Amino acid sequence: MSDIQVVLVTADAREERTTTTGTKAWELFAEDPSIIVARVNGELRDLSHELADGDEVEGxxxxxxxxxxxxxHSTAHVxxxxxxxxFPDAKLGIGPPVTDGFYYDFDVExxxxxxxLEKIESRMRKIIKEGQKFSRRVTSDHDAIxxxxxxxYKIELIGLKGSGKSDDAAEGASVEVGAGExxxxxxxxRNGDVAWSDLCRGPHLPxxxxxPAFKLMRTAAAYWRGNEKNKQLxxxxxxxWPSKEDLEAYLHRLEEAERRDHRKxxxxxxxxxxxxxIGSxxxxxxxxxxxxxxxxxxxVRQRHTEEGFEYVGTPHISKEGTFHLSGHLPYYADGMFxxxxxxxxxYYLKAMNCPMHNLIYRSRGRSYRELPLRLFEFGHVYxxxxxxxIHGLTRVRGFAQDDSHSYCTPEQAPEEVAHLLSFMLGVLRDFGLDDFYLELSTRDDSKPDKFVGSNEQWETATKVLEQVCADSGLxxxxxxxxxxxxxxxxxxQAKDAIGRTWQMGTVQYDFNQPEGFDLQYQAADGTRKQPVMIHSAKFGSIERFLGVLVEHYAGxxxxxxxxxxxxxxxxxxRHEDYLWDVAKRMxxxxxxxxxxxxxDRMQKKIRNAQLQKVPFMMIAGDDDLAAGAVSFRYRDGRQDNGVPIEEAIARVREAVAARTQV
Structure with missing residues (x-):
């Protein structure tokens, strides 16, 4: 044995450690039971991984x-x-982790x-109790086959890996074969017997x-490799979850999400x-x-007007050439009818409004004095x-966008992006969504064929968005x-009342479409220059935003x-005419x-209003008629009796104007 130097990385510091050859990663974290895997030189490794001189290790x-x-992923293996x-005849597909859980595909008769599922859960608990060790070994394609x-299905994945196509093999296939060895x-x-084996790149729990805590949720049919031409598994x-309490909290969130389901x-x-x-x-x-x-x-129409936008309107269909000019054909052809x-x-049903806004911009000459020029419409797209x-209102085939496009000089672009982001966040806050973060989507340099424009254009655009995001403090x-x-x-990305995250509006920096449509403006020095085009949608889609609001407020x-x-x-x-008069005034x-x-009896009427989640009720009987008043009832069951009509109307008027929940 000889000494080696490793660097232990924590959130707060980097510490050099002297240890010996043969040291396993787990030895650095023996006193911290929360550590289940190590990041060694940036790669996730099992705790049984043997460290080498110079390794940087993080728990x-x-x-x-x-x-x-x-x-x-380890639970999927179990x-x-x-x-x-x-079910000894079951053949294995893939078993990746996914958001909040995992799945595994099986070919069964x-x-x-x-x-x-109850039987499988019971057997899983037995396997977990046995404390079986996850042990990694390297093999060759030949030996694995x-x-x-x-x-x-595993053999097919090995073949795809050998052909270099494993990334496209199936959703989650990379957890099976990945890259490299x-x-x-x-x-x-514990007696050393191998209980079960699976092709996998790892890492796994020790x-x-x-x-600590798991539950099987449901079954579904799924085509192998996501291709409907393949066999259905x-x-x-x-x-x-890391604890039983975390699992119970998650199951409670699921129950709450079901109660809030906007479709129901x-x-x-x-x-x-x-x-x-009509159609799906x-x-x-x-x-x-x-x-x-x-x-x-x-x-949102009023808000756009206040923010300097001009309202326009465009048709639902267009000739094919319009979408070639914008670049959407062929890049976006699969997303269009x-x-x-x-x-x-x-002719195509329009899937986006921007090409037609470009034609409005191009309809006459433009001067730098007009910029930024901001166009907006409720454009229905397909x-x-x-x-x-497809999922209720949150994933549809036909929807309306509060779609806007700002045309500005390159120098104006940072300020315009900041303006649009601030506008969007204000809209979300007005609708009661005030917990959010930003997500910056950039180009994949390994797939240049999927993107247009030069490296310089992408670098400039990305830097503008990065700086605006940084300045926002989010x-x-x-x-x-x-x-x-x-x-x-x-x-x-906004969080709703039960902590789920939804992607809302977007701001996009576009240097491509102005070039495709030959958009120009006359600069101060008399030269013709190309504007920058900035897309933004505050709701994203009205339908989807409404679906999110239904669930956020539970109706x-x-x-x-x-x-x-x-x-x-x-x-x-005998009290109806009195309330009809009040309703007319309101x-x-x-x-x-x-x-x-x-x-219906009064109690049933109150119950019906509660089921319909009406914010306020005004109840009137003989005493109310005599006093010119009502019993004013809130949605949560609070009630004030003998409230004068003018005060009752004022309460409603003020609550509506305040745009707050009651």
């Missing part, structure tokens, strides 16, 4: 993003082992049923006992629907949903989303490779957004009031 805790991924012990001769992980019992989804609430509150006769992903808004949509549109042939030319990803998360083909973008909208702001409830028929002030003149 990865189980509750960190990387730690959670390792925990969940699940696969349990499945093959219970009979689909799994809920009772099977021989060892896995009964696993056709091929490895297999054995689950080893032992199965390090899995059975996918089991599960979740795993949209039906219960009579807001919108998705008629099969094409919503229709009912009168109450239409009220919310109109209020949103009125609000097929063309329609008419009078010898192809995108060909695959059936499997957390900035990188998204390498997530840019649009024509330029980088910043998206606002209990603040008074200014509520489709019905006041439910007037007469105790008896409607003249622009308030949204309904009178429940049904034959």
């Amino acid at each position: 990865v805790a189980i509750d960190s993003p990387d730690g959670l991924a390792v925990l969940r 699940m696969a082992q349990a499945v093959q012990e219970l 009979t689909p799994f049923v809920p009772e099977d 021989a060892e896995l001769k009964d696993e056709p 091929l490895t297999i992980y054995d689950n080893i019992r 032992t199965t006992k390090r899995i 059975q996918r089991i989804y599960g979740t795993a 609430l949209g039906r219960d509150l009579d807001l919108f629907s998705f008629p099969d006769e 992903g094409l919503p229709v808004f009912h009168p109450k949903g239409g009220v919310i949509k109109r209020v949103m549109e009125d609000y 097929p063309p329609m042939e008419f009078e010898g030319e192809n 995108r060909y989303e695959k059936s499997g990803v 957390e900035l998360v990188p998204d390498p490779g997530g840019a649009a083909f024509y330029g980088p973008k910043v998206s606002v 209990a909208f603040p008074p200014w957004l509520a489709p019905v702001q006041v439910q007037a409830i007469p105790i008896a028929e 409607r003249k002030e622009g308030l949204r009031v309904e009178v429940d003149d049904s034959t």
Whole structure:
């Protein structure tokens, strides 16, 4: 043995350590049970990894993003082992970690049923209790194929790795074969017997006992490698967490998310629907949903006017050539509906509004004195989303964007981006979303064919967005490779009332389309120059934003957004005219009031208003008529009796004007 030097990296410091050859990573973290894997020279490694002289080593805790991924991937392996012990003929697909959990795909003759999941969970608990060791070994393609001769899907992945196509093999396939050397992980019992093996790049937990809490959630059908031409496999989804308390909190969040599901609430509150006769992903808004949509549109239209935008309108279809000028064909062709042939030319449903705004800009000469020129519209667009990803209002095929485009000089671009970002954040705050961070999507330099423009153009655009994000003071998360083909973008990621993150509006820096459309302005020195084009959408899409708001508020909208702001409830028929008069006065002030003149008893009328999540109720009986008052009831059950009519109306008016929840 000889001494070696390693560097222990922590969040606060770098510390040189002297140790000996043969030292394993776990020895540096023996006193910290939260460490489950190590980052060695930037790469995640098992704690059993042998350190070398000069290594930089950092402990990865189980509750960190990387730690959670390792925990969940290891739990997926335990699940696969349990499945093959219970169903020996099951063939293995892939088993990656995903957001909040994991899955594993299996080729089985009979689909799994809920009772099977209970059996699998029970067997998993037994495997975990045994404390089986995850042991890594390097192998060759030839030896792996021989060892896995009964696993056709694993052999296929090995072949794809050899051809250099493993990245496209399947979602999550990189956890199986990755790049570089091929490895297999054995689950080893305490007596040294190999309980189970799987092709995997790792890393994994030290032992199965390090899995604190898990649950299998559901099954689904999934095509092998995500291709509908391949065989359909059975996918089991599960979740795993660093503690039982974390698992219980997650399951509670799921229950809360189900309660808030905008598709269910949209039906219960009579807001919108998705008629099969119209087509998948094409919503229709009912009168109450239409009220919310109109209020949103009125609000954001006024805000755009205040921010210096001019309202324009463009058609729903265009000739094919327009989308060639913008560059969307062929880069975005898969996201557009097929063309329609008419009078010898192809027409497309528009999937974006920017090409037509460019034509408005180009309709006459422009001077630098006009810039920034800001154009805005509620443009209805259509995108060909695959059936499997359509989800209520949050993923549709037809939607309206509060779409704007700013044309400015390169010198004006940083200030304009900052202006748009501030505008967008103000909109979110007005709608009750005030917990957010920024995500910067940039070019993937390894795939230059997917992006247009020079390195210099991308560098300039990216620096502008980076600086504006830094100046905002908000957390900035990188998204390498997530840019649009024509330029980088910043998206606002907002958290809702139960902590889920939603991508909201975006700001995109575009140097491509002005060139494609030959957009120009006359500069102060008389020369013709090309403007910078900045895309932004504050809602993103009105439909999606509304879906998020339904879930954020669980359908209990603040008074200014509520489709019905006041439910007037007469105790008896003789009190109806009195409340109709009150409702008439309130409607003249622009308030949204309904009178429940049904034959239901008063308590049922109150219950109905609560189920419809109406912010305020005005209840009237004999004493109220005599006093010119009402009983004023809030959505949460609070009630003030004998409130004079003028005061009751003022309470509603002030709550609506304040744009706050009650």
